[in-house]
Amino acid sequence: MIRPALALMLSAAPLAAQTADDTPRIAVMSAFQPEWISLQADLEGAETQTINGTEFITGTLSGQEVVLFLSGVSMVNAAMTTQMALERFDIEAIVFSGIAGGIDPALNIGDVVVADQWGQWLETVMARQVGDGFELPGFLASPFPNEGMIFTRETTVASDRGEPETRFWFPADPALLEVAARVAEATDLADCNADNDCLTEPPQIRVGGNGVSGSSFMDNAGLRDWLSTTFEAQVVDMESAAVAQVAWANQVPFIAFRSLSDLAGGGEGENEMGVFMSLASENSAALVKAFLAEMP
Structure with a gap:
């Protein structure tokens, strides 16, 4: 039996956590500290609140009312913080700023x-080996060519659109892509x-193409080639697809800016992220600030 005092505590705690911020805002997410710090530098009227251990900073950035927060690294963290922001704030669009590994040669x-x-x-x-190859169980299927034992599958997602839908790709918002272009x-x-430390080629901005995400840091040339040919991917990271899925399920416009800090195992020698992460982070944040200024 739950005592009355304890029952009151249990019922009051969720209400306090769900107190809503009703100012329409753009969620600006980052995975790493460098982008987070760069975006905060230009934030006006900053106010910070902590929800379940995550800092959310509201204010005005490039003329837009925003809420800045870190997604956390990897898919589960990114999905969790995105959904938490959608439930706590009035989010009109989600903009992700981050680094990534380059897949397209x-x-x-x-x-x-x-x-x-x-x-x-x-x-x-992760399929079992049969003879010289690998085979899926008869009750499972994959729409993509496998890489050894790895068979990528689609995801079934529930939303207010109707019946749960099985899909692989989750889109960026077309109107936001037009602004980005x-x-x-x-x-x-x-x-x-x-x-x-300078780049050998002037950096370019490419709007369009495919991105893939997974909870694994990619630093393998063979898998990089497979991601390029199988998914026609431009980039790989550890968060964007999770955020895109949550945005799709909640019917909130989404876009991600990913600056290449490394070549995901395609370069010569050690992974380049340690050298170029700061440059990639600054470029991604600078582009996001210009993008916010151009938004209606």
């Missing part, structure tokens, strides 16, 4: 990709970081 470190759609490449079956034409990106 035509891209270079420092380039920024704003993908049309995102999918979870690591939503998989205009901003890309007018924005120049930095090609050297604070330590004067």
Whole structure:
């Protein structure tokens, strides 16, 4: 039997956590501290609140009412914080700023990709070996060619659209992509970081194409090639597809800006992220600020 005092505590705690901020805002998310710090530097009227251990900072950025927060690294953290923000704030759109690994061989470190759609490449079956190959159980299927024992599967998502829907790709918002394309034409990106480590090629902005995400840091040339050919992916990261799925399920416009800090195992020598993460973060944040200024 629950005592009356305890019952009162249990009922009151959720109400306090669900007190809503009814100002329409754009959620600006980052995965890492560098983008987070860069975005905060230009935030006006900043006010911070902590919800379930996550800091949310409201204010005005590039003329827009926003709420800034870190997604946390990897898929579950990103999905959790996105849904928490949607339940606590009046979110009109979700804008993600972050770094990524380059998959398309035509891209270079420092380039920024704003993908049309995102999918979870690591939503998989690890199939059993049969002879010289690998086979799925008869009750499972994959729409994509496998890579050894790895068979990527689609995800079934429930939402207010109707019956649960099985799909792989979750789209960025077409209207937001149009704004990004205009901003890309007018924005120049930095090609050297604070330590004067410079890129060999001037960074470019590519709006369009595919992005994939999974809870695994990608630093393998063979898997990189498979992601390129199988999903026609431009970039790989550890959060965007999760955020895109939550945004789709809640019918909230979404877009992600991902600046390449490394080549996901495609470069020579050690992974390049340790050198170029700061440059990629600054470029992604700068592009997001220009994008916010151009939004209606």
